[in-house]
Amino acid sequence: MEEEDQRKVTDLVVDLVRRLLPQQNPNSPHFSQSLRYALRILSSCLNPSISPDADAIAESIKRRLATLGNSSDALTFADLYTKFASKNGPGSVHNKWAVLYLLKIISEDRKTAKNGMDFSFLLPNLGLNDDEMGNNVRVLNGKDNREKGWKNGVLLVSKDPENLREISFREFGNLVKEENEVTEEVLVRDVLYACQGIDGKYVKFDSNLGGYALLDSVKVPRATRIIVRKLCELGWLFRKVKGYISESMDRFPAEDVGAVGQAFCAALLDELSEYYKLLAVLEAQSMNPIPLVSENASSGNYLSLRRLSVWLAEPMVKMRLMAVLVDKCKVLRGGAMASSIHLHAQHGDPLVHDFMRQLLRRVCSPLFEMVRSWVLEGELEDIFAEFFIVGQPVKAESLWREGYRLHAGMLPSFISQSLAQRILRTGKSINFLRVCCDDRGWAAAATEAAAAAGTTTRRGGLGYGETDALESLVMEAAKRIDKHLLDVIYKRYKFKEHCLAIKRYLLLGQGDFVQYLMDIVGPELSEPANTISSFKLAGLLESAIRSSNAQYDDPDILDRLRVKMMPHGSGDRGWDVFSLEYDARVPLDTVFTESVMMRYLRIFNFLWKLRRVEHALIGAWKTMKPNCITSHAFTKLQRAVKLQLLSTLRRCQVLWDEMNHFVTNLQYYIMFEVLEVSWSNFSNEMEVAKDLDDLLAAHEKYLHSIVEKSLLGERSQTLYKSLFVLFDLILQFRYHADRLYEGIHELQARTVESSLNSRDKKKSRRQEKDKSSEPGSWISEGRKALTQRASEFLQNMGQDLEALATEYLTLYLAYQMVCFLKACLELSS
Amino acid sequence: MDPEAARTARESLDLAFHMSNILDTGLDRHTLSVLIALCDLGLNPEALAAVVKELQSEPPPSPPLPTSSSQIP
Secondary structure, three states: OHHHHHHHHHHHHHHHHHHHOOOOOOOOHHHHHHHHHHHHHHHHOOOOOOOOOHHHHHHHHHHHHHHOOOHHHHHHHHHHHHHHHHOOOOOOOOOHHHHHHHHHHHHHHHHHHHHHHHHHOOOOOOOOOOOOOHHHHOOOOHHHHHOOOOOOOOOOOOOOOOOHHHHHHHHHHHHHHHHOOOOHHHHHHHHHHHOOOOOOOOEEEEOOOOEEEEOOOOOOOHHHHHHHHHHHHHHHHHHHHHHHHHHHHHHOOOOOOOHHHHHHHHHHHHHHHHHHHHHHHHHHHHOOOOOOOOOOOOOOOOOOHHHHHHHOHHHHHHHHHHHHHHHHHOOOOHHHHHHHHHHHOOOOOHHHHHHHHHHHHHHHHHHHHHHHHHHHHOOOOOOOOOOOEEEOOOOHHHHHHHOEEEOHHHOOOOOOHHHHHHHHHHHHHHHHHHHOOOOOOHHHHHHHHHHHHOOOOOOOOOOOOOHHHHHHHHHHHHHHHHHHHHHHHHHHOOHHHHHHHHHHHOOOOOHHHHHHHHHHHHHHHOOEHHHOOHHHHHHHHHHHHHHOHHHHOOHHHHHOEEEEEOOOOOOOEHHHHEEEEEOOOOOHHHOOOHHHHHHHHHHHHHHHHHHHHHHHHHHHHHHHOOOHHHHHHHOOOOHHHHHHHHHHHHHHHHHHHHHHHHHHHHHHHHHHHHHHHHHHHHHHHHHHOOOHHHHHHHHHHHHHHHHHHOOOOOOOHHHHHHHHHHHHHHHHHHHHHHHHHHHHHHHHHHHHHHHHHHHOOOOOHHHHHHOOOOOOOOHHHHHHHHHHHHHHHHHHHHHHHHHHHHHHHHHHHHHHHHHHHHHHHHHHO | OOHHHHHHHHHHHHHHHHHHHHOOOOOOHHHHHHHHHHHHOOOOHHHHHHHHHHHHHOOOOOOOHHHHHHHOO
8 A cells, every 4th residue: 555655656746747847858867857856855854844724724825815905815715715625525635734735835935936036037146156056046047937927927028038147247257257366355365464564475565665565476457456555555554553663662671762652652552452353353254255246145244355445444544643653753752752742633533533642641641640750749750861850960059940950852742831830840849848958848738739639649640631630730739839848948947037137247237236347347457468367357246246236136147147258369458358258058048059149248348348438437527526726726827827727627628528428328328229128129029929939039139139229230330440439539538637637736736835845945945955856847947947847738738638639529520420320311211 | 436526526626726726826737636636645735835846946957058049039
């Protein structure tokens, strides 16, 4: 029974096949092939996938028909099915469900075939391997419909009876094969190698062109060659960047590359690692074969040259940026490098902007670190000389002025000049406090500042792009440290008190002390300079201090006051080399430097001379006081002599008046108009000074104004000289006046004596012999001779005085005129 | 076969043919009868459908295409 069935099956199958392929000769090899194929299919799936439920199948068919819009068909079908199903008994179909299912599948297949054919008809799959036909039958060929017309179906007229499209596609395939020696996949892989700087099989680095290119020997169409060359630009850029990085890294041990340079290399390496990741993904994709002109192939992960160019567009932009930066920064270091990179960051494109920002953040972090540690701790951690503040080892007294300065070349362009000045001053203050003032309180100020600015005193926390944060930190720190410094200077080191002391002693503000000093030191100083001992003078200074109000002053201040003998030549008198000195120690010698003290010295000299002149005139006045003795004696003289005497005296008196007037006015001017005014200005400025630089500037201004106003400055050279000549004349006058009055007193004494002698001539003839004859006395010559001598003397004196007076007056007038003109000029300018 | 059975068979075939036409399967009466017979014998209807599909869609083993242009009427 089994065998019979089997035979029946085979027969039936044969029959079926014959039916299905009507135009075939049953004996053709194709027929047997198809038969074999059919049998294979039949034996492969023996079990149906659905349950044998005819009703269910019928239902689904009905539904399908209904949804397709053929409701009449559906009804007909339903009707037919009922009838079909009711046929039972011998001769009927036993496996109705099978039949139904069969019909269903066949109709569905036909439907999909018909629909599918509309799209696939135009682009048949063009396989390059035509040999294996059997496997390529899966997509339908529209030729089938040529012969078949159906009752209910649509007659499809084939669009391409002779398959021109297929022919041309096949020819194209052949052409492509001919033109390309190498396949696109291989080229893609080679380009990917080139992008990493490695020579591929066909794409190598050509040193003539200076870039990667396809070898000329390889035969590819021009378009492919051009696109490969374009993509290989990336390889050239990569080589440049990588070359710079490896070169820099080689120089690291030599400490040639700074911290900023190292940060730059690190940032570049990070970017490159991102780039490598992308390349790895692309390489994985490039392993997939490239389907040519295929519609069915999904946009799956294959990689053609065009796709590669899309992928590499963004990395190309970034790599170009990096290469430009590398070129610029080859010779730069430190802050200069940061500046030039910052210049490039001024770009509108958001991609470029973001990229540069990232890069700059990393590159500038060492710089910002250095700023932070400088501003908060005063530490310069600059091994590679990249910071814009340079320090040099100097003595403690010049620390403020010369210890640190700005190095403009290393200043990054995103830090402004004023900010840089502030930074410099803050760090300088901390160092100054630490070194010169021996003070530790600044650390508290620094932490406060950091807390106020929102960052910490630890590392990190500041970056590029946060220039505001940096600025606020610096401002806070500067404010606090400056205040602290000024506190220390004022309170601990009593700056104001010292300034006042200098004013009182060096600028002769303490009148009683100066007077007393002049009194006791005066006689000493008239000696030649090399005979004066400074110890003696120091002793005299001490006694002067003790006898004036100065003794109540702070002993620390008095300690610093000393006598100084300047280096002198052989002809100098003590007056020329005497001066006082004030010893300002660290840290105040930042303000009172050597040069500043020299200027004070000069002013002191001038003031001392002035005082001396004043002293001389006062001394002259003492002798010139009119008194009875002198006037009494002259009544006895002859009228002519008397007149002469009187006139000389008068002249002397008048001259003295003039000189006194001049000196008093000058003294007043210097003391009040110059010194006091400058001092009050300076005081005011000291009150408002915010930091040591301000203080230094104020003091400088104070000194300068004193020097200028007391006519000691550059512009007043001639005036100064004439003034000193005047002083000399005054001193000469004193000398002459002294001589005159000496003479008068002598004369008076002789006159009295001679009158006495004449009265007692008889009595004291004997006494005469006892009197030793004085040299040059006129007693022995009698009264006439006396008068004659007197008149001669007076005449001489008169002439001298006359000459003196004229000289003095002319000079004085000239001096006055020049002063007046100068004052006018100054007022008008 | 007795006439009853034959009649039943014939009517069944008619009905099946009608249904196949409605469903637009493109099968003619004789093929359908063969198929029904095969189904009755227990063959998998899916397999049979596959056979039908394959053999219907198979292009005839023509000589190389360029010469097919000569067949154009």
